[in-house]
Amino acid sequence: MMGFLRRAAALPLIMLGVSVAVFVAIHALPGDPARLLAGQQAPEAAVAALRHRLGLDLPLPAQYWRFLLHALHGDFGLSLRNGVPVATLVLGRLPYSLALGGLAYMLALLVGIPGGIVAAARAGSWADHLLTGLTLIGASLAGFWVALLGMEVFAVRLHWLPLMGAGGWRHYVMPACVLALLPAALILRMTRAGLVTVLRQDYIRTARAKGLSPRRVMLRHALPNALAPIIAVSALNIGSLISGAVVTETVFDWPGVARLLVDSVRYRDYPVIQGITLLSVLGVLLATLAADAAIALLDPRQRRMS
Numbered sequence: 001m002m003g004f005l006r007r008a009a010a011l012p013l014i015m016l017g018v019s020v021a022v023f024v025a026i027h028a029l030p031g032d033p034a035r036l037l038a039g040q041q042a043p044e045a046a047v048a049a050l051r052h053r054l055g056l057d058l059p060l061p062a063q064y065w066r067f068l069l070h071a072l073h074g075d076f077g078l079s080l081r082n083g084v085p086v087a088t089l090v091l092g093r094l095p096y097s098l099a100l101g102g103l104a105y106m107l108a109l110l111v112g113i114p115g116g117i118v119a120a121a122r123a124g125s126w127a128d129h130l131l132t133g134l135t136l137i138g139a140s141l142a143g144f145w146v147a148l149l150g151m152e153v154f155a156v157r158l159h160w161l162p163l164m165g166a167g168g169w170r171h172y173v174m175p176a177c178v179l180a181l182l183p184a185a186l187i188l189r190m191t192r193a194g195l196v197t198v199l200r201q202d203y204i205r206t207a208r209a210k211g212l213s214p215r216r217v218m219l220r221h222a223l224p225n226a227l228a229p230i231i232a233v234s235a236l237n238i239g240s241l242i243s244g245a246v247v248t249e250t251v252f253d254w255p256g257v258a259r260l261l262v263d264s265v266r267y268r269d270y271p272v273i274q275g276i277t278l279l280s281v282l283g284v285l286l287a288t289l290a291a292d293a294a295i296a297l298l299d300p301r302q303r304r305m306s
Helices: 001-011 011-027 035-039 045-051 062-072 087-120 126-140 142-155 168-197 201-207 216-227 227-251 256-266 268-299 300-305
Strands: none
Touching: 001 011, 001 268, 011 062, 011 268, 035 045, 035 216, 045 062, 062 268, 087 126, 087 168, 087 216, 087 227, 087 256, 087 268, 126 216, 142 168, 142 227, 168 216, 201 216, 216 227, 227 256, 227 268
16 A cells, blocks of 8 residues: 555656656647747737737746646646637537547457457467457557548448547447557457466366366456456556547547647647646546556555555
8 A cells, every 4th residue: 555655646746747748848849839820921020929928938947837837726728729728628528538438448348358358268279369369450450540441331331320520329439449449459468368377376276176167267266366467457548548539539520638639739739738638647647546556455465565
């Protein structure tokens, strides 16, 4: 538990370092937000006035300090593009991203864990080779290519699913499947690897010698002892879901936070980019801490090591 508390205490320092890195990276992007907002034909005096009004003429340390003070109070400033508070923009898009990401995460777990169990139970068989081969393909395919292929087949040719946008449940099918592809492959491989290692342990052989059924041995003895790496990789997959959402939401014209991030990068909307990036990093860190806590509760050895 002490290890978990140390990691939790380091969270503010990590967020501070991330905020500095994000701020520097954003301001290193080419292009002048004031010029983009004012238009290429606007006179230089108008662009300078807009730059002053937005505070972009201040030294970078002053701009960062102002951003940091406001961010500590949950205020990420106003969008340079339309003057709307960043929190308002993000909260308006967040339900779409949470719904899509949550569905994709559940699909990844529902495919990855049972698939890993089947592959481990039949290690070396054709089913194992088939599943592990499919995971290699799933982890190697580019998300945008899979999205475009799905749109061509299921929307354009078969007319089974909508092409783009958000609406009824049918709009969720293709984006969620595309977004779940990589996490499902990683979870399946990690589940298989963990179970294959556990199934070689002496207590598993003892359970089999007592006459327990293979299903009972797998679900009651092997799987609980292989949960720690599965939980860890599942938490880390939240980061891949966030990064994958950038491509998925853009291709499918999904009105989520990732699509807002892409539009903000295009217009050099610094406050929106900073706010979304910091909130995404915070979400990944909190998920990792929750996974650490779950592992410590499930595995007494982790509690003793902490």
